[in-house]
Amino acid sequence: MGVSKTELFTERQNELASIAKTLGHPARIAIIEHLISINACICNDLVNELGLAQATISQHLKELKNAGIIKGSVEGTSICYCINPEAWNKYRGLFDAFFVHLPTLKIAACSTNCGD
Amino acid sequence: MGVSKTELFTERQNELASIAKTLGHPARIAIIEHLISINACICNDLVNELGLAQATISQHLKELKNAGIIKGSVEGTSICYCINPEAWNKYRGLFDAFFVHLPTLKIAACSTNCGD
DNA sequence: TCGTTTCATTGCAATATTACGATGGTTTTT
DNA sequence: AAAAACCATCGTAATATTGCAATGAAACGA
Numbered sequence: 001m002g003v004s005k006t007e008l009f010t011e012r013q014n015e016l017a018s019i020a021k022t023l024g025h026p027a028r029i030a031i032i033e034h035l036i037s038i039n040a041c042i043c044n045d046l047v048n049e050l051g052l053a054q055a056t057i058s059q060h061l062k063e064l065k066n067a068g069i070i071k072g073s074v075e076g077t078s079i080c081y082c083i084n085p086e087a088w089n090k091y092r093g094l095f096d097a098f099f100v101h102l103p104t105l106k107i108a109a110c111s112t113n114c115g116d
Numbered sequence: 117m118g119v120s121k122t123e124l125f126t127e128r129q130n131e132l133a134s135i136a137k138t139l140g141h142p143a144r145i146a147i148i149e150h151l152i153s154i155n156a157c158i159c160n161d162l163v164n165e166l167g168l169a170q171a172t173i174s175q176h177l178k179e180l181k182n183a184g185i186i187k188g189s190v191e192g193t194s195i196c197y198c199i200n201p202e203a204w205n206k207y208r209g210l211f212d213a214f215f216v217h218l219p220t221l222k223i224a225a226c227s228t229n230c231g232d
Numbered sequence: 233t234c235g236t237t238t239c240a241t242t243g244c245a246a247t248a249t250t251a252c253g254a255t256g257g258t259t260t261t262t
Numbered sequence: 263a264a265a266a267a268c269c270a271t272c273g274t275a276a277t278a279t280t281g282c283a284a285t286g287a288a289a290c291g292a
Binding site: 004005006008009010013014016017018020021022023024025026027028029030033036050051052088091092095096098099101 | 120121122124125126129130132133134136137138139140141142143144145146149152166167168204207208211212214215217
């Protein structure tokens with residue numbers, strides 16, 4: 001039906017999936033990486049940097065803002081965006097905790113059980 | 117249009133977004149974590165473990181298999197799934213490299229520029 | 233062989249996502 | 263005040279995703 005059954009999963013699983021979903025578009029990855037490389041806040045540059053329309057960029061920025069990954073502040077006629085370090089570190093922690101699993105011992109056991 | 121303009125981004129950005137998208141559903145997170153906790157391969161258990169229909173679980177397993185995160189091998193009438201450690205480590209590396217950015221110095225600069 | 237178990241696949245309905253043109257609001261510049 | 267610059271939002275079209283019932287396909291046991 002196009003809607004996820006979030007009530008079946010833990011809050012952490014839903015949160016991890018939600019932030020992964022936010023990162024699940026190359027434009028949003030590119031926006032984040034450009035924000036980081038510029039080491040400061042951007043706005044209309046993203047429209048020129050990536051090849052997407054202004055409305056599309058604005059839409060992606062909104063999603064990133066909703067997720068908390070970035071924040072923006074008014075700066076004259078333009079809006080200055082930057083990474084939100086608190087959310088950034090929180091999400092890094094979530095992914096770290098997720099990927100830290102699967103030590104060597106488990107790898108061996110799994111390979112054995114799966115054959116192949 | 118519902119379709120991403122992948123040609124605008126680097127291969128790495130597309131790959132990172134793709135794997136993030138695969139992880140962007142709580143059922144797939146739950147499947148992965150259950151596979152890890154069982155330390156071996158599962159199949160029909162997932163239908164009982166999560167509250168989703170068999171067809172739905174099968175669909176999620178297919179996506180995880182397409183991404184390479186898991187692999188399955190026939191085991192009698194059932195199919196044994198497990199984490200694919202090579203892909204796992206590769207994706208962990210991608211996320212690590214992504215999140216490793218934003219050292220303390222940049223945090224300070226960004227906060228200053230953004231006001232707030 | 234026949235039924236059972238276990239999955240994958242198909243077909244469908246409901247909803248979500250992606251992209252963009254057009255429009256409007258806010259702030260600066262002239 | 264008028265024009266310009268910048269951005270968010272609305273509306274729309276095309277496509278993707280989610281979930282499930284129903285149906286097949288493959289392997290096992292009686």
